[in-house]
Amino acid sequence: MIPTIVATGRFTVVGIASNAETALDECKRLNPHVLIAGTDFQSPDVWHLVRKAQALHNVAVVLVGGSQDTAFLRRAMQSGAKDFLFEPLKAEEVIASLDQVRDSGGLANGAEPLEAKPQGKIITIFGTKGGVGKSFIAANVASSAQIQSKKRCVIVDLDLEFGCLAALFGLRPRASIVDLCRTEGQIEPETVEKVLMQAQPSLDLRVLVSPPTPDLAAEVEGEGRRVKGRSYVTDILSCLKQSYDYIFVDTASSFRETNIAALDMSDVILVVTAPDIPTLQNTGKCLDILLEAFKYPQEKVLVALNRADGGAGLTTEDIARGLQYSIKYELPSDGRNVTWSANCGRPLIVERPKTPVAEAVNAMASGLIWQVTNERAKDKPARSHRRRGVLDWLTSRK
Ligand SMILES: Nc1ncnc2c1ncn2[C@@H]1O[C@H](COP(=O)(O)OP(=O)(O)OP(=O)(O)O)[C@@H](O)[C@H]1O
Ligand SMILES: [Mg+2]
Incomplete structure (x- = not known):
């Protein structure tokens, strides 16, 4: 999947981490726009990770959960994560999600926040x-x-x-x-x-x-x-x-x-x-x-x-x-x-x-x-x- 994402030319994978703690260290070191938190991170730590990555390092988080996990879905919606995906992951869904986070101003580093336009x-x-x-x-x-x-x-x-x-x-x-x-x-x-x-x-x-x-x-x-x-x-x-x-x-x-x-x-x-x-x-x-x-x-x-x-x-x-x-x-x-x-x-x-x-x-x-x-x-x-x-x-x- 990673080669497909990179092949779009729109995204670069700057780092990979195997647990929440390392992910936070890597966020600090590499200052990425987005962190995709996979099911490896599905410990209680993941909610802490979302908060910290966004608050401390200004990194937008996309969460990944097990399919049909409605408890995860509800928690994810309220967690502050910018988007969430279900397993099994497909490359095109990950790309669409990254596009969506970017378009909504959710790429915290260097991007404008979601602008309020009350005139829709x-x-x-x-x-x-x-x-x-x-x-x-x-x-x-x-x-x-x-x-x-x-x-x-x-x-x-x-x-x-x-x-x-x-x-x-x-x-x-x-x-x-x-x-x-x-x-x-x-x-x-x-x-x-x-x-x-x-x-x-x-x-x-x-x-x-x-x-x-x-x-x-x-x-x-x-x-x-x-x-x-x-x-x-x-x-x-x-x-x-x-x-x-x-x-x-x-x-x-x-x-x-x-x-x-x-x-x-x-x-x-x-x-x-x-x-x-x-x-x-x-x-x-x-x-x-x-x-x-x-x-x-x-x-x-x-x-x-x-x-x-x-x-x-x-x-x-x-x-x-x-x-x-x-x-x-x-x-x-x-x-x-x-x-x-x-x-x-x-x-x-x-x-x-x-x-x-x-x-x-x-x-x-x-x-x-x-x-x-x-x-x-x-x-x-x-x-x-x-x-x-x-x-x-x-x-x-x-
Ligand atoms: N201009 C058209 N020419 C041919 N077929 C059409 C045309 N517009 C719609 N249809 C067909 O008519 C059927 C009903 O269309 P659609 O589901 O959009 O209607 P609807 O009003 O939303 O129905 P419902 O009230 O059940 O929601 C569909 O099979 C659709 O493909
Ligand atoms: Mg209809």
Whole structure:
């Protein structure tokens, strides 16, 4: 593994130590940027080592633990270590971790500390109908936003029971949002950072994955919460706003509490719909709730029509008239390429950027970035006063 790390040309291995005491001596002597503390150090000394290496020698520590060791995970998150990895170690995971520590300002020697940027913008991909393409769009639009803007971008999977962002990015999660909900006291941006994963080796996008099994969702929202009634999602998104420029949120198809927390904090909500009557009826009700009940301003709620060319006679104009809301973005249907990218675990906009659907996602991503960063871009979608049964027109025209 060490030759692979060195071969990247980005890192140099300056020393090796076989126990915590020697590691501290070597930190003092060699003044490295990072100390990777392997399982050899899994004595009680390791927590002491983390504190000392960082406090005395200004060295960032990456901890290595046994796989599935949840006690280690919890302790590691609270230990002050900059990142943690599980055995068996893979060279590319170690490289990604070192990159992450460097990018987050965690390379203590000579690097700037993590800068607080309270202006991060939240874009939530939402819709109350299942299977309309929310996750595909969320993963690709977040990837595209990072590539185009080159800013700090993160995507959060709030489909707590059946989230699929880890699969869409081909990730093997080592921790998830549920681990953050198990931390004691306040959740800090540095703690959140440790649970994030890099989406792809070549893509500087971070991912906060959903719990590994559906029953754990109750620890984020519901009876299993460590602190009853606490909105962990609000706390986590507030942390991300401090250290990321653009925060994308993928959601489950419902007005559950965690979704509402994200919707409330969002700068833009992208409502995904599709050109069939059941989905459009559902979207009509969803817009009623967002605009009439929650009273979100129109400029915060944008509609994207996925598989726009699959309407079998329903045009985009018909749909906008039926919804009494403008369609801001349209994506074509492309089952072959979209399924191929999901099966590879790689975003379509990265692998096949010239396909019409990838080009449509790229245009959507640049439009969304522009929308959240330019006050004047908040043009109001054309919408008259919403009437009940507005979709009757669409249903009756058949
Ligand atoms: N433009 C598209 N063309 C073809 N297939 C698509 C397109 N967008 C999404 N799909 C496919 O549709 C299916 C549902 O997509 P996705 O999982 O993103 O929807 P979702 O709204 O997140 O679903 P859920 O509500 O279950 O989370 C997937 O198989 C996906 O590959
Ligand atoms: Mg989904």
